[in-house]
Amino acid sequence: MQESWRWFGPGDVIGLDAVRQTGVAGIVTALHHRAPGEVWGADEIAARRDRIAAHGMVWNVVESLPVSEDIKRQSGDWRAHLRNWQASLRALADCGIPTVCYNFMPVLDWTRTDLAWPTASTATAMRFDWIDFVVFDLFLLCRPGATYDPEVTEAATARFAAMPDARCKALIENVVHGLPGAAAEMTLADVRDHLAAYDQITEARLRANMADFLQEVAPVAQDLGMRLCCHPDDPPFGLMGLPRVMSTEADYAGMLAAVDLPANGITLCSGSLGARADNDLPGMMRRLGGRVHFIHLRNVARQDDRVPASFHESGHLSGDVDMVALIAAILDEEARRRAAGRPDSDIPFRPDHGLNMAGDDTTRGQPGYSLVGRHVGLAEMRGVIAALNTYRAREAAST
Ligand SMILES: [Mn+2]
DSSP, rough: EEEEOOOOOOOOSSSSHHTTTOOOSSSOOOOOOOOOOTTOOOHHHHHHHHHHHHTTOOOEEEEOOOOHHHHHHHTTTTHHHHHHHHHHHHHHHHOOOOEEEOOOOSSSSOOSEEEEEEEEEOOOEEEOOOHHHHIIIIIISSSSTTOOHHHHHHHHHHHHHHHHHHHHHHHHHHTTSSSSSGGOOHHHHHHHHHHHTTOOOOHOOOOOOOHHHHHHHHHHHHHHHHHEEEOOOOSSOOTTTTTOOSSSHHHHHHHHTTTTTTTTEEEEEEEHTSSTTTHHHHHHHHHHHHGGGEEEEEEEEEEEEEEOOOOOEEEEETSSSSSHHHHHHHHHHHHHHOOOOOOOOTTTEEEEEOOTTTTTGGGOTTTTTTTTHHHHHHHHHHHHHHHHHHHHHOOOOOO
16 A cells, blocks of 8 residues: 655645655645646646655645546547547656546535534534535525425524524634635535536536547557546535535446446545445455555544435544455455556555544644544555554564
8 A cells, every 4th residue: 555645835834844754655736726628738747746846755646637527528629628638648658657546525525514623632624514514505505496304404403593603704714614715715606607607517517528528538548558437526425416426336346347448547535435424445445456456544423324414524533434344345355456467566545535633623724634644544544454464474483
């Protein structure tokens, strides 16, 4: 497992000098200043790659090469955006960067109702509270046509009645934070406009559009010797009437079958997928592992087993995902790849989010992307990997 770290580029408050001290080999980054639909130039990619190399690390995964809303809807300039996406792949291949993560979530990139929810230790975590989210949708966004089960509406109505203005304001800011682009500047009217642009896009239509996208880009990636990997929806269920098509094992199995090329693969994010009790992460790794090109390790504590459920991000070993079983399944997949002579037997992974703890507040970085909290998560994963590898080597030697 190739240890990696997400770095948001030269503007990241956690610099490469600090990242290097975590001991990771790989840097996961993107040209974040490039808008979805734009081409990434080889010169700019090479400059970024060389800056990382000067700190003793390798840019091993792009996260993300954004898929424009026009591509997802097949509207406007989507054909030009598609050509640009392919051109960016060629430029990345020219610069020796093999793996490209993307997602196919409409409008919302990720969604939380709290960005600094205090856990029992007083370290803070990101949280998604289903009832708070329904409050946002029904009473703050006032989305036309929004409907929920009667008991959910009742719970949200009661909560909104008791909700202080300051909390309402914070809730709006926290939810809108997940919007791409100039998120902080977006008004609720802008959000309603974004949602309205998906009025005619059913789940079936989005799935078909994604298959069309993959048919255009996966063969290009395959020819270039690259690997594409789709990140799951976060959270993995529908929000605000938007279609979601990458939330379950069945979604992934269908996506892999739609374009059956090794280059068409998966970003297995245990935190995003783990927010559903019916997603069996170790089982998904065993069944779909041959096409897993990138892994995010993160854990969540779910309030209950319903879908949707409220959840918060937990310590990497303390949530509802069986992280030890998942890592065991990853190591098994790597062993299979080595036995088969595959060149990609060292799968890149990164600690996804971490708790905000022990001074992380002072860094004021991206929510979830703390230095201490993520490093703790990485260290825990390292311990699990070392223990499993050592134990298995001893078992093998004694038989
Ligand atoms: Mn993730």
